[in-house]
Amino acid sequence: MSSLNTIYYGPTKEFDKLIEEDVNILNLRNLVKMMDSMESFDKWLENKPEIPYILLCYGESFYSIREHFIENLPNVINYLLKNEYIDNCLMQNPPSALIQSMKHVFQEDLEEIEYKHQNINKHGLMKIAEKYKDQIVGQDEALVEILSTLYPLVNKLDEKPIVMMFYGPAGVGKTETAKIINDSLDQGEILRQQLSMFQTADFASYLFGGTLEAPSLAKELMKREGNVILFDEFNRCSPYLYSAFFQMFDEGKYIDKNYEVKLKNSIIICTANFESREEIFGTLGAPLFSRFDHFIAFNDLSTAAKQTLIKNKYIEILEAWDANDIEMIKENVRLEELIAQADFFTNARNIEKGIKGKMARTVVLDMLEEK
Template identity: 35%
Template sequence: MGSDTKVTVYYGPLSWFETQLGNESRRYLLDALNERDEARRRIRHTVDGLESTEEETPAPRPDRLIAMSSDYASVHEHAITNFVGLVREINPKRLLLHNPPELIHTQLDRVFKTNVESFTYPVVTRDTLIKFRDGFEDHLVGQQRVRERMLAALYSLTTDRRAKPVVLMFYGPSGVGKTETAQLINGLLGGKLLRKQFSMFHSDKFASYVFGGTHSESSFARDLLDRSSGVILIDEFDKANSVFHSAFYEVFDEGVFEDKNYRVQLGPALIICTSNYGSEDEIRQALGDALYSRFDALIPFEPLSPDEIKQVIDRLVDVRFEALAPDERAALDSDETKSLLHARASSTGNVRKLGKLVDEVISLVLVRSMLSDAPNSSNATKTKDAA
């Protein structure tokens, strides 16, 4: 039973999988399992000497049984290891699986005729390079060498010869445009940027995330399968313990990432790792030759010069002014605000800190303006008492 079930496995983001499902009737795996378990819990009452006339009605055969990528975490381990038996029991006409664990796919391949559909991820084209070149200065101040190095690194992704990712290391001080550069190229390609901050993961939690734990735990491999972007940003790569470096050898070399539960083929994607390393020698010493040599390019980001800091401030003030209400803009002088900030932030080259400083100064001027128009409560009380 169930040998005629047609199985299709879909690899890609959830939004794309939803479009593949269309408007046909759906029955989800978890619903089917809950109904089965509920039926098993029913208690039958019989009377001695009387035959039961109640017949068990078999569940109707589902036309389409669907499993989402998040569903497998709710399925018991024994059901994962015997997924074929589960399918045979439910006996759907069609089985549609979204990003299943490798063990499930392997089982189904042995028993059923399995079709595979994969999402086509956005890729870098000549048009992408032109837009990146022409739009770089609108998004970042300075870093002209970064623009040229990026164009050279991205070129190989425009050729059909490239079948594996381009892997880049952005290094330099914080807040000078590393993450913004990754967001810029991702914005040109489309899709939601897959961004992981390695500083947020520690010890055992990080180990299960990278190497794979139980199938119910989150993992880097499953996040890679669920992504919609051709760009993968690994922030603060330098914060990861060196014990985890081996997990990236194959993905940097061949574009394949594999853990205990999933196997991901990335294809011609763009992997960007950011760090606060100060030089290539420092990167080599920290990561070791085995991982250091697997980067296609190491791109330095320079500290901002005093003139560039002023340019950043001017841009930030202009953006903040545009977002203000008309009465708020009337209470502020844009040029005066810029001059004040130039004096206060001449040595601050971190764009994030500059943004917070701009917000603080503008808010301070606005609140002073608002309070200067309000009557002084203590004076008002004295006037009332005198009357």
């Protein structure tokens, strides 16, 4: 370690790589438990270790600690360091107030490490294109718009996030496209937030920060492994919460009551069932509307697109059935009949449910006849 204290910003999997093997580890939670009973702490101090500990502070360990202890933690660490109970301290994603206190107490004896999310490159763009063409039907123009919007990240023209709105009818590939973009970049799981749930006062504290132990968007953002962030059903978020996204979309920073998160080179995707840019502007208002880099329309599926989806889904769903049922399903749920009925379906979700339903009904009827 090049410093007595290291503050790390990023996911747990990468934080664990900073921990050296064959060292004595003192977890913050254990330290807190001992200090809750001063008698236990005094006994621990009396048995000074021959090999000093590393004080390990995972991000989650701060959630259940009383605020007055967090305020005093830098002084406790300083005491343990000076008296050689610990060699150094490793912290993951501490609250903003603790970061400032650590900087005040330790000044030069403090190292900050920020997890670097992988930058997108041309190869990544080509993987997006290949997966998209394989999985999304009837939205060719949207692909061109998406790749054009993402391309500035290849040239690293700016560290600000790319913010896109995918809009259009339900079930035509908006959410699936966000997942394709994330999967193509091999960065880890997508961070997905369902904004239709953001309707109560509880979600205001989730966005703007509440008590340290309470769930928050900032915590989720800090420990994310991937750099693709999906806000699904953005049109169903309460308008009074929109201001939570202003600085995130504009500067690539997310600041709440307890934490500050940097979102360099991130890809932020919002999905919504808006019908037009005019409707988006009218709903979101100028301040939020102006912070989007691009609005990408997903259209109603054409008959030809529905027929292709029916064929693809029929084959995919059929293969999931038991071998004994497949031939019977083929005889009673004919692909050509489904294709002829393409315009009775509205979208990909409707097609999948319709085919599954017909196949399941066929199997159930056959089962009942046998009895």
